[in-house]
Amino acid sequence: MFDAVVIGAGIAGASAVKSLKNNGLNKILLMDRAQDLAQGASAHHHALCHPYIGRGASRLQRLTQLAFGAVPEVWGRYFEQTGVFHLAGPRFKEKKDLSEHLQTLGFDTGKTLAYGATEAYAEFGIEQTGTWFADGGYVNLQRAAQETLADLPNQDRLLGVEINAIRYVNKVWTIDLADGVTHRAKRVFICAGYGSSELLEGLKLAYPLKPVRGQLSYLRKKDGIQTCLPRVPLTSDFYYIPYQQEDQVQKFILGSTYDEHNQDLSPWPASHEANLEQFTKLLGPITGLEIEDAYVGIRCVAHDRMPVIGPVPNYPGLYVITALGSRAVMWTALAERLMSAHLKQELNQASFFAARFLLGDLAFAGFSDDLVSAFSPARFLAGVSNSKPTLPFSSQTR
Numbered sequence: 001m002f003d004a005v006v007i008g009a010g011i012a013g014a015s016a017v018k019s020l021k022n023n024g025l026n027k028i029l030l031m032d033r034a035q036d037l038a039q040g041a042s043a044h045h046h047a048l049c050h051p052y053i054g055r056g057a058s059r060l061q062r063l064t065q066l067a068f069g070a071v072p073e074v075w076g077r078y079f080e081q082t083g084v085f086h087l088a089g090p091r092f093k094e095k096k097d098l099s100e101h102l103q104t105l106g107f108d109t110g111k112t113l114a115y116g117a118t119e120a121y122a123e124f125g126i127e128q129t130g131t132w133f134a135d136g137g138y139v140n141l142q143r144a145a146q147e148t149l150a151d152l153p154n155q156d157r158l159l160g161v162e163i164n165a166i167r168y169v170n171k172v173w174t175i176d177l178a179d180g181v182t183h184r185a186k187r188v189f190i191c192a193g194y195g196s197s198e199l200l201e202g203l204k205l206a207y208p209l210k211p212v213r214g215q216l217s218y219l220r221k222k223d224g225i226q227t228c229l230p231r232v233p234l235t236s237d238f239y240y241i242p243y244q245q246e247d248q249v250q251k252f253i254l255g256s257t258y259d260e261h262n263q264d265l266s267p268w269p270a271s272h273e274a275n276l277e278q279f280t281k282l283l284g285p286i287t288g289l290e291i292e293d294a295y296v297g298i299r300c301v302a303h304d305r306m307p308v309i310g311p312v313p314n315y316p317g318l319y320v321i322t323a324l325g326s327r328a329v330m331w332t333a334l335a336e337r338l339m340s341a342h343l344k345q346e347l348n349q350a351s352f353f354a355a356r357f358l359l360g361d362l363a364f365a366g367f368s369d370d371l372v373s374a375f376s377p378a379r380f381l382a383g384v385s386n387s388k389p390t391l392p393f394s395s396q397t398r
């Protein structure tokens with residue numbers, strides 16, 4: 001019997017595998033319907049990462065600050081620390097106002113700095129007020145997921161498989177595959193992006209998840225270097241990443257589009273146009289651009305836009321890591337840390353699988369129950385509280 005079956009070979013599955021291994025749970029069976037590792041949304045090479053700046057100290061903002069702090073430890077090997085310049089909205093035309101706002105939100109003023117438009121132009125090549133996240137950057141999600149998952153023995157990576165049913169029989173999780181083979185495990189991690197929705201429905205768990213198609217445009221400027229192009233990654237409602245400059249050719253990425261309830265993976269000319277339009281609105285028309293490539297992915301987004309991470313109440317040993325939206329780097333770093341702490345406590349309490357998230361040592365790192373309930377799988381289940389542990393249910397099957 002396996003310690004765990006992990007369904008989904010993307011960055012969420014990789015974070016689950018890491019947290020299991022951190023606890024010595026090495027008998028892991030990975031399953032994916034794709035033929036190779038990290039072929040879904042995690043086939044992304046430039047996933048930006050910086051904390052969210054809200055209007056007030058919202059749960060989202062506090063959580064992204066904590067999650068961002070976990071990124072170096074979890075994904076540091078794949079992290080390109082370029083710094084990220086976040087363009088301020090119309091509320092913050094003056095550096096002074098933005099600076100005060102950042103302080104109110106509790107940002108580290110040594111690493112998160114407000115810039116006025118003139119200074120920003122001199123430093124980064126963009127004439128706009130904004131916040132410089134010196135610790136920001138991007139992660140190659142595909143490499144992070146592939147290298148983490150490739151560590152599992154070949155025979156424990158089942159790729160190109162279809163799952164017929166997930167059942168809980170005699171306190172054991174049973175996964176029936178379409179080819180007639182059945183696998184058993186003490187735990188199941190559902191990390192299947194938007195595909196999680198269907199798997200959870202099969203377990204009579206209705207989660208309000210939706211697919212959101214997004215396209216990035218990889219561009220090259222082929223008529224010489226343009227010195228007025230911004231020199232650092234920019235974010236706001238769109239993003240820009242200069243990722244290569246050699247032999248008189250500048251390359252950068254623009255994105256991204258946001259098409260709800262669409263799962264078409266083919267690149268659309270209209271999406272390239274939309275990406276370019278956003279960019280020229282900011283910088284004016286730019287000559288000599290050529291589209292080199294596109295990345296198209298399907299984000300999984302929950303109705304409240306928060307991730308779904310943790311144990312499912314009343315389903316002992318069932319865990320979910322999904323709904324990562326456009327913050328997979330931070331949410332999977334958070335998931336890895338929290339799941340590691342949770343599994344450690346679970347193992348210390350013999351066979352007890354707590355329904356709520358057990359925070360362990362992380363309780364001292366700023367995580368409180370109100371923050372945990374913001375992403376707990378319990379929040380969508382009627383009548384279930386995240387603050388009360390529930391005993392494992394005793395029925396034979398579910």
Ligand SMILES: Cc1cc2nc3c(=O)[nH]c(=O)nc-3n(C[C@H](O)[C@H](O)[C@H](O)COP(=O)(O)OP(=O)(O)OC[C@H]3O[C@@H](n4cnc5c(N)ncnc54)[C@H](O)[C@@H]3O)c2cc1C
Binds near residue numbers: 034044256296300323
């Ligand atoms: C345009 C765009 C821009 C983005 N930018 C950023 C960014 O800047 N920063 C950031 O942090 N994040 C960003 N993201 C988000 C990030 O790419 C995703 O959130 C992340 O890759 C999702 O990882 P995942 O492991 O949950 O899903 P996936 O990588 O999609 O993996 C899910 C896996 O589950 C498998 N699967 C599904 N259903 C089943 C089933 N029934 N049985 C077996 N296997 C199944 C799939 O084949 C797939 O391999 C962006 C996403 C998009 C689309």
